[in-house]
Amino acid sequence: MKKSFTLIELIVVIAIIAILAAIIAPNAFKAIEKAKIARVLSTLKAIKTAVGSYYADTGKWPPRYDLLNPGFTTNPFLIDPGISGWDGPYVENWNNHPWGGYYAWYPDYQFELDGISDDALLIADDDQPGTSTTANDAQIPRTAMIRIDEILDDGNLSTGNVRGDPGNAIGSLGILIVHNNTLQ
Known part of the structure; x- marks a missing residue:
């Protein structure tokens, strides 16, 4: 007589595997999201340091860098923009954010809508x-934006130094680096 598993034994094993997967999967996704948030915070710290170094060397804030806007596609943190005193590169690399979008640098930004463009923003x-x-194909999940805001600021994406959806860019995150010409 040939020994084999019965249908009930197979169903029990499959049920146990399904229960374990149901327990493990949400925790795995949470861990992945936490790692992405940690990567954003690490990048922010590196860029903030680079901004301070750039200013110390040149006496100016780095010029605008925005991959999708012609005229602003040269990264001043990596490539000498022809400014006296530049002693970079100021960052080792400039990667995309963990959800697939890019980081943009906006000096002379009006963060408080006070009529004075004296802020600089990392977006x-x-x-x-x-x-x-208008592609909007790399949106940061709202829960991740709120968590980043809670870590860095007040947890409200409409106030403080971290703002969600700056300039109505849904799924984007703006982080104030320079305010009133002072590094934050």
Whole structure:
């Protein structure tokens, strides 16, 4: 007589595997999201340091860098923009954010809408490099934006130094780096 598993034994094993998967999967997804948030925070720290070094060397804030806007596609953190005192590169590399979009640097930004463009902003944009400004194919999940805001600021994406959807760019995150010409 040949020994084999019965149908009931197979169903029990499959049920156990399904229960374990149901327990493990949400935790795995949470861990992945936490790692992405940690990567954003690490990038922010590196760019903030680079901004301070750039200013110390040149006496100016780095010029605008935005991959999707012609005229602003040369990264001043990596490539000498011809400014006296430049002693970079100031960052080792400039990667996309973990959800696939790119980071843009906006000096002379009016963060408080006070009529004075004396702020500088790092934007984790919702568009992938090589697409258009309306692609919106790399949106940061709202829960991740709120968590980043809670870590860095007040947890409210409408106030403080971290803002969600700056300039109505849905799924983008703006982080204030320079305010009133002072590094934050």
